[in-house]
Amino acid sequence: MNLFAWAKGLLxxxxxxxxxxxxxxxxxxxxxxxxxxxxxxxxxxxxxIGTFLGGNMPHIGELAVSYVIAVxxxxxxxxxxxxxxxxxxxxxxxxxxxxxxxxxxxxAWLGGLALIVPSIGGLLALxxxxxxxxxxxxxxxxxxxxxxxxxxxxxxxxxLASILLNMLIGxxxxxxxx
Numbered sequence: 001m002n003l004f005a006w007a008k009g010l011l012x013x014x015x016x017x018x019x020x021x022x023x024x025x026x027x028x029x030x031x032x033x034x035x036x037x038x039x040x041x042x043x044x045x046x047x048x049i050g051t052f053l054g055g056n057m058p059h060i061g062e063l064a065v066s067y068v069i070a071v072x073x074x075x076x077x078x079x080x081x082x083x084x085x086x087x088x089x090x091x092x093x094x095x096x097x098x099x100x101x102x103x104x105x106x107x108a109w110l111g112g113l114a115l116i117v118p119s120i121g122g123l124l125a126l127x128x129x130x131x132x133x134x135x136x137x138x139x140x141x142x143x144x145x146x147x148x149x150x151x152x153x154x155x156x157x158x159x160l161a162s163i164l165l166n167m168l169i170g171x172x173x174x175x176x177x178x
Contacts, residue, residue: 003035010106010135018142021099028078031102032071040070040105043112043125054118069169070105076169077101080161081140088154090144100139100158107131133159 009017044067048058081097111128115121137155146154 003038006035006103007039007106007110010103011110011131014135014138015142018103018139021103021139022096022143026095026099028098031098032074036071036074036102039109040074041067042109043070043115046113046115046121050116050118050121053116065173069173070109073166073169074098074101074105076165077104077162080165081144081158084157084161085140085144085146085154088144088146088150088157090146090154093144096143100136100143104135104139104162105132107135133162136162 006017006021009020044063047066048060048063051058078094078098078101081100082092082094085097086092108125108129108131111125111131114124114128117124136159140155140158141151144154145151
């Protein structure tokens with residue numbers, strides 16, 4: 001499947017798409033180059049266009065930092081997910097962890113397209129970010145098979161880890177910016 005097919009599948013048929021992702025061999029580099037790098041750029045590019053259309057000049061440095069943070073988040077979450085899954089009885093599968101980290105942010109990245117429209121774009125991007133939490137929850141259960149009761153707890157744990165990771169990265173960037 002190509003980038004557009006994966007993204008569309010995660011939006012309209014996430015369970016079926018996660019099952020296909022789970023059964024498709026992928027490397028860290030193929031995920032980064034073929035999916036993460038182009039998709040993670042969507043919110044920054046859309047924000048730049050929206051800012052320009054709103055009559056202002058976009059802050060390219062801030063947009064570049066946002067893009068780098070998105071890619072870094074994928075790499076860090078890809079490393080966090082396998083040992084977290086192992087705590088719930090799943091195998092600490094590095095490939096599954098990277099797949100989860102690479103594909104779950106699809107909702108936020110595609111929701112970031114709405115940033116082209118400054119007045120309501122932020123709200124629509126937030127909805128995309130919330131959908132990303134669902135994709136982390138659902139994807140963890142498909143990529144790290146465990147008993148159903150443990151799968152739900154694993155899904156919640158991955159969502160919590162994702163939220164905490166992004167809060168810590170945001171805090172670190174805020175501290176470094178001042």
